[in-house]
Amino acid sequence: MKNRIIYLFRKQFTKGSKRLYFWLTIFSLIPILFISLIIYISGVIDPSLNPLAGGNYDFMLVFFSQLLAALDPGFFLEYGIVDGTADSPGASTAWDGGILFLVCSLLATFSGLMVVATLIGIVSSSMENVMLSLRKGKTIVVEKNHIVILGWNDQIFSIISELQLANENIKQTCIVVMADDDTEMMQDEVSNRVSLNNLDMVYRSGNVLDIDDLKKLSIKDARSIIILTGLKDRDSQALKISLAIDKLTPGDWEFKPNFSVVVAMEKEENIQLLNDISKNTITTFNTHLLQSRIIAQCSRQAGLSVIYNDLLDFEGEEIYFFKIDAKKRSKYNIFINKQFQDVSLALNNATLIGIATDNKCIIQPNNDYLIQDGDELILIQNDDDNPELTKDVFFYEDSLNISKKQSELNMNILIINWHEDTPLILRDLNAYLSSGSNIDIILSDSTLSEVDSDIKDKLNVIRDFISANDLSQEFFRKLNLAQYDSIVLLSDNIIPDINISNISDAKSMITLLQIRLVLKELGRSDIPVVSQIQNPQNRDLMENEESYDIIVSNKLIGNYTCQLAENPRLKQVFDEILLPEGSELYMRDIEDYVKTKNKINFYTVVKAGAKQNELVLGYKIRSEDKAQNHGIYLNPKKSEEIEFFEGDQVIILAENEKNS
Numbered sequence: 001m002k003n004r005i006i007y008l009f010r011k012q013f014t015k016g017s018k019r020l021y022f023w024l025t026i027f028s029l030i031p032i033l034f035i036s037l038i039i040y041i042s043g044v045i046d047p048s049l050n051p052l053a054g055g056n057y058d059f060m061l062v063f064f065s066q067l068l069a070a071l072d073p074g075f076f077l078e079y080g081i082v083d084g085t086a087d088s089p090g091a092s093t094a095w096d097g098g099i100l101f102l103v104c105s106l107l108a109t110f111s112g113l114m115v116v117a118t119l120i121g122i123v124s125s126s127m128e129n130v131m132l133s134l135r136k137g138k139t140i141v142v143e144k145n146h147i148v149i150l151g152w153n154d155q156i157f158s159i160i161s162e163l164q165l166a167n168e169n170i171k172q173t174c175i176v177v178m179a180d181d182d183t184e185m186m187q188d189e190v191s192n193r194v195s196l197n198n199l200d201m202v203y204r205s206g207n208v209l210d211i212d213d214l215k216k217l218s219i220k221d222a223r224s225i226i227i228l229t230g231l232k233d234r235d236s237q238a239l240k241i242s243l244a245i246d247k248l249t250p251g252d253w254e255f256k257p258n259f260s261v262v263v264a265m266e267k268e269e270n271i272q273l274l275n276d277i278s279k280n281t282i283t284t285f286n287t288h289l290l291q292s293r294i295i296a297q298c299s300r301q302a303g304l305s306v307i308y309n310d311l312l313d314f315e316g317e318e319i320y321f322f323k324i325d326a327k328k329r330s331k332y333n334i335f336i337n338k339q340f341q342d343v344s345l346a347l348n349n350a351t352l353i354g355i356a357t358d359n360k361c362i363i364q365p366n367n368d369y370l371i372q373d374g375d376e377l378i379l380i381q382n383d384d385d386n387p388e389l390t391k392d393v394f395f396y397e398d399s400l401n402i403s404k405k406q407s408e409l410n411m412n413i414l415i416i417n418w419h420e421d422t423p424l425i426l427r428d429l430n431a432y433l434s435s436g437s438n439i440d441i442i443l444s445d446s447t448l449s450e451v452d453s454d455i456k457d458k459l460n461v462i463r464d465f466i467s468a469n470d471l472s473q474e475f476f477r478k479l480n481l482a483q484y485d486s487i488v489l490l491s492d493n494i495i496p497d498i499n500i501s502n503i504s505d506a507k508s509m510i511t512l513l514q515i516r517l518v519l520k521e522l523g524r525s526d527i528p529v530v531s532q533i534q535n536p537q538n539r540d541l542m543e544n545e546e547s548y549d550i551i552v553s554n555k556l557i558g559n560y561t562c563q564l565a566e567n568p569r570l571k572q573v574f575d576e577i578l579l580p581e582g583s584e585l586y587m588r589d590i591e592d593y594v595k596t597k598n599k600i601n602f603y604t605v606v607k608a609g610a611k612q613n614e615l616v617l618g619y620k621i622r623s624e625d626k627a628q629n630h631g632i633y634l635n636p637k638k639s640e641e642i643e644f645f646e647g648d649q650v651i652i653l654a655e656n657e658k659n660s
Helices: 002-012 017-042 059-071 075-079 091-097 099-136 156-166 183-193 211-217 234-248 268-277 287-298 304-312 331-335 340-346 422-432 445-450 473-479 498-521 536-542 553-566 570-578 602-610
Strands: 147-150 173-179 199-205 224-227 260-265 283-286 318-323 350-357 360-363 376-381 412-416 438-443 462-467 486-489 529-533 550-552 583-589 599-601 615-620 632-634 641-643 649-655
Touching: 017 059, 017 099, 147 156, 156 173, 156 183, 156 199, 156 553, 173 183, 173 211, 183 199, 199 211, 211 234, 224 234, 224 553, 234 260, 234 268, 260 268, 260 553, 268 283, 283 287, 283 553, 287 304, 287 422, 287 529, 287 550, 287 553, 287 570, 304 553, 304 583, 304 632, 340 350, 340 602, 350 570, 350 615, 360 570, 412 422, 422 438, 445 462, 473 498, 486 498, 498 529, 498 536, 529 536, 536 550, 536 553, 550 553, 553 570, 570 583, 583 615, 599 602, 602 615, 602 649
Parallel strands: 147 173, 147 224, 173 199, 224 260, 260 283, 412 438, 412 486, 438 462, 486 529, 529 550
Antiparallel strands: 318 376, 350 360, 350 376, 583 649, 599 641, 615 632, 615 649
């Protein structure tokens, strides 16, 4: 029985602060009642002399006097009971005849001090629990129009950086991050790696697969949701989180307007499954296909990585949708029933690359395509300001130099290392390169044994597998790097884990330095080297004036994720540009478009491209190779006058010649 009572007593202290306040009140009143009862029964105070009773003497007044003694030790001085200084004539007599009263009152005072001390301890503990709960991120988020990031991996830093750039004109955009990690750790990591200015960061610790934890994030009031999966079972995580999001929104995948959910996945069949069950309301993309397609395109021509980085981040040029609406009085209504080519030439500070109509994007339509009311222009421009119109377009007709360009030359490409995306890169290169092209692949003995033995038969561009366990300078000298038109250095792995990726980047950096030294010895520093790394911090260490084609995997995926979070329809645009079957980027000799050593405006170059069914996006100045932008100018003002020289190039969007 005794143990049972002790157990029940102790159990009360585990019920939280409210139960503690209740029992503290009970335990503080019991001794005061007991002391008051002793004073009342003993009759030690003469009612006629009691300064509190006023001639009346009852239990409630005695209890009140002891309660005051417990709550306020200065009670004795106030009524002159101790020193007899009160105005009441019986004060000194109360002292002389009320020793028991004074002793009991002192006991009540000591009891009150213990109660107050205990109360301070409970309040302090409660406040500490509240602060601990806030630090742990367990409280409910009450926000609207915010951005939610579910999960944590190395891509989050580039995502937050890009979201800051995308929302720099919006005051205090709120980003809520939930992951299994400690909130203080997340906050410290982001603060150390991202310079935060206009973002209001909120961190919550919880299980992103638990619907009860997700309820705390006000998901139904969010503007967009970005799902970041862990290292294992990434696709199953994405599916579970997506199902939970559906439950926390109106349901049946009926998302509100301007609400987007973006998730990167690994397998095409899982992407198709999520698209089917979500009725295509969730924007999904394949991380492996994204990286492999960009690497494949960049390995064909130096400088394309700079253009893709510019289009995918929120600095410099971006892709926007601009709607033509006859219901609104606008100067752009003149575009209705105008041909695509005429509209393209009328825009001075924007480059028209396609049309969005009937929920689909048409990249590089025919020049005679007629713009209709309700169509949206797909533009490359510097900001989301309105495009600038030019009424009187002037061309330097005498400077046009349209010549039949040679077809793609045969290329010899060297690929170093092998990971799970390498077969995808080879597949795309097989679609781009001419039949006389060759690809050699360097890989270790252990990796070679795991490679599909039939891959050479499936992809005719593969010439040889070169086994090498030690990539030294001597090895590259014997290999004769001068025979290759392009070199692709792949990471050992593409796992979004900082510890694993840093080890891989370190190996890549050593190999790249060795390749540069050997190429310099051969006098062939002009051979482009496309390098794949994982972490953006390592880019500055690897980049120099000779080699600027560096693909940062984590930053690439993070930037692409942010673009889709801001506008999911951009996926259709990038799919068209990155697929071998569609229109893609090329860099051609300027001499095949206009005459060199003549000062002309960029309208003339655009017109030269239009005559060959190509969209001109910009140009590259060879003499500025070592500048910060490597001489690449995307979407220049068409009225701008430039003088081109031999070796300069024009950036175009055109159909793949091999598939056309």
